[in-house]
Amino acid sequence: MRLDKITMNNHYNAMHKIFLSLTFFYSLLPIAHSQSPAELFKSANQQYKSNQFDQAALSYEKIISQGYKTPEAYYNLGNCYYKLNNLSKTIINYERGLKLSPQDEDILHNLKIANARVVDKIVPVPQLGIIVHWNDLVSSKSSKGWGTLALILIWLSLFFFALYIFIGFRNLTITTGCVLLFFSISSFGFAIKQNEKEQNPDMAILTIANSFVKSAPDNGGNDLFMLHEGIKFQVLDRVGEWNKIRLADGKVGWIEKGSFEKI
Numbered sequence: 001m002r003l004d005k006i007t008m009n010n011h012y013n014a015m016h017k018i019f020l021s022l023t024f025f026y027s028l029l030p031i032a033h034s035q036s037p038a039e040l041f042k043s044a045n046q047q048y049k050s051n052q053f054d055q056a057a058l059s060y061e062k063i064i065s066q067g068y069k070t071p072e073a074y075y076n077l078g079n080c081y082y083k084l085n086n087l088s089k090t091i092i093n094y095e096r097g098l099k100l101s102p103q104d105e106d107i108l109h110n111l112k113i114a115n116a117r118v119v120d121k122i123v124p125v126p127q128l129g130i131i132v133h134w135n136d137l138v139s140s141k142s143s144k145g146w147g148t149l150a151l152i153l154i155w156l157s158l159f160f161f162a163l164y165i166f167i168g169f170r171n172l173t174i175t176t177g178c179v180l181l182f183f184s185i186s187s188f189g190f191a192i193k194q195n196e197k198e199q200n201p202d203m204a205i206l207t208i209a210n211s212f213v214k215s216a217p218d219n220g221g222n223d224l225f226m227l228h229e230g231i232k233f234q235v236l237d238r239v240g241e242w243n244k245i246r247l248a249d250g251k252v253g254w255i256e257k258g259s260f261e262k263i
Contacts, residue, residue, distance in 0.1 A: 061077065102139050125250045203262070206231045213253030224251070234247075
């Protein structure tokens, strides 16, 4: 369902993914006077194949603006910006695609390549192993994925409770039903946590070539360090036109509002 990987050599896989993406969007084809998402997607694919990356990017942006925020659209848009040498926009769109499909191998692959071009190499603050595994578990699915799993598990638990009431096998069925119900509730909890993360983004990407990070929210503050385009950080607070940020290595400081875009 993608145009390409940045380093892909297998053209068959690329065409297969284009076909899948077109099939998906044709299923959404509405009756309307303006171009539908399916038509826009087809047009964007053709523009990309013709090396009209700026026009393809505009088409994918329009698809997303119409509400069709899919991993495929963000992935292809990120590919367009990569071809246009817009590093920050490339990373932003790959990151947005990952929020919807956290385990997408194509997006992870291309994001790794894009991040390799970022000047700043940040070493994250070490975390306890159990915390890392917990965060990885919660982030392994999108909120929609966790919600779907929760619904499946709760229906299965109800099925086993029905067996307990009407058929028998009481020890096995009641135990299985309770286990499934527990995992269903846990999945709902993960879905809520992931939805909060998706709906209230506090992560951002620097979109300008470079910026000094200040010790205070004004031009008179001391220069603490410099960041370069494409670096990812957390936005903590805002005072006027200044935002307090924190890097993955724990460094904190202030940068101006217009220098970044939230994921």
